[in-house]
Amino acid sequence: MRTIAARKSGLPWLLLYLALIMVPLGVLLLGERPRGNGFWWDFALLLGYAGLAMMGVQFALTARFKRATAPFGIDLIYYFHRFLATAGFGLLLLHVGLLAWKYPDALGSFDPRLAPRHMTFGRLAILAFGAIIISSLWRKQLRIEYDQWRRLHVLLALSGVVLAVLHVQGAGAYLQSPWKRALWSGLALSWLLLAVWVRLLRPALLVRRPWRVGSVQRERGRCWTLTLTPERGGVFAYHPGQFAWLTLRASPFALREHPFSLASSPTREGSVQFTIKELGDFTRTIGDIQPGERAYIDGPYGSFGVDRHPAATGFVFIAGGVGIAPMISMLRAMADRGDRRPLWLFYGNRDWERVVFREELDDLAGALALTVVHVLGEPPPDWNGERGVVDRGVLQRHLPSDRAGLHYLVCGPGPMIASIARGLDELGVPTRQRHSEIFDIA
Ligand SMILES: Cc1cc2nc3c(=O)[nH]c(=O)nc-3n(C[C@H](O)[C@H](O)[C@H](O)COP(=O)(O)OP(=O)(O)OC[C@H]3O[C@@H](n4cnc5c(N)ncnc54)[C@H](O)[C@@H]3O)c2cc1C
Secondary structure, eight states: OOOHHHHHHHHHHHHHHHHHHHHHHHHHHSSSOOOSSOHHHHHHHHHHHHHHHHHHHHHHHTSOOHHHHTTTOHHHHHHHHHHHHHHHHHHHHHHHHHHHHHOHHHHOOSOTTTSOHHHHHHHHHHHHHHHHHHHHHTTTTTTOOHHHHHHHHHHHHHHHHHHHHHHHHHHOTTOOSHHHHHHHHHHHHHHHHHHHIIIIIHHHHHHTSOEEEEEEEEETTTEEEEEEEESSSOOOOOOTTOEEEEEESSOGGGOOOEEEEOOSOTTSTTOEEEEEEOOSTTGGGGGGOOTTOEEEEEEEEOOOSGGGOTTOSEEEEEEEGGGHHHHHHHHHHHHHHTOOSOEEEEEEESSGGGOTTHHHHHHHHHHTTEEEEEEESSOOTTOOSEESOOOHHHHHHHSOSOOTTEEEEEEEOHHHHHHHHHHHHHHTOOGGGEEEEESOOO
């Protein structure tokens, strides 16, 4: 649900991505080429190279380059990453399958003591990539805890690519000339440098910019608001609705960071706030965090927010539970900026006691041209408001009939976003006017 403008500005990055896969393949076909092994042989080898190039480029996709990720949003990037890595692995399986079918002798013995080293490296690479795909697609079913999975993921990805490059260099097909060999070695090196940037250099930069926890405040609905101030210098520039990766009680090198929306407004300088719901191993510890503890923040990221749609005549915010976090940031910013555009907030919660920022929303409704519509799954007996979930009926009852220039921002868990998307379809809201932030990317 990204905007067309976002898709347009993302086009150069998509083309760059495609070039990073296609150019190395094109280079293989230039100049001197091996002779006489037949179409299927060449095809199988090219599939292998294409699969490897796709796997290698995944390091760029997940390197969090702000300019490259901004047009898409993190959910789309991770979806793309998962999709392309699975497709790349599919090509690698086809590479092996085709060779096994048409040229079984070329694969030789599976026994590592008898097989040439580069063939064993190739087999181990396939195993590593296979383990990545299985552990990523079925992580929850396999009951692998997220942080453990992440460390495993990095280890398997690095070993898979190194083993695959060793396989390619050993097999040497299409890499007879020194310049082709150098190009593929350079390519492999660039993938590994990206990993070094992500895992070592960026954490090293974060270590140099530590933050302190200023306060930890309990909110309704098993949520906590953390206020953090930078130890040195000012707060980074951000737009309301963006998010950052937060590390608490760990070093940035430990891969124990979690994404949270910035709930604070950039108009209020000096500190940032995150509002976090207790959900799992990490978020359940937030209430134990003490003022003064050190934190690290990598951000801002994301393209979700009102600032990307200056031409909107008004906004409809739809949030479920802690999905209010980016919305409150936007509402606070719009109030401070004196924005007079009409706004609606449809806020779904199980019951009245879980409605985070209840009182502040009342104040914001007074300060802005904001209509707040609470929708409760289990309302109290005297409740006169909306019940159930936010759906087409609820939206229709509160939105004006002339809503052509409105943009819709939806935030919450994946299933909620899917159900709202159906409601917006039924209302005929164009895709370019809908934007979402999904809180579960994995
Ligand atoms: C862009 C974005 C913004 C978010 N903003 C907020 C917010 O403002 N407030 C809030 O309460 N929650 C927010 N979340 C969700 C929050 O990141 C997860 O609830 C939290 O990481 C769960 O961690 P856990 O260890 O407590 O739970 P677990 O039970 O371990 O994990 C629950 C689920 O959260 C996801 N998750 C866990 N760890 C990570 C991680 N390190 N990186 C990515 N996903 C992870 C996985 O899908 C996992 O299955 C946001 C998520 C995203 C993607």
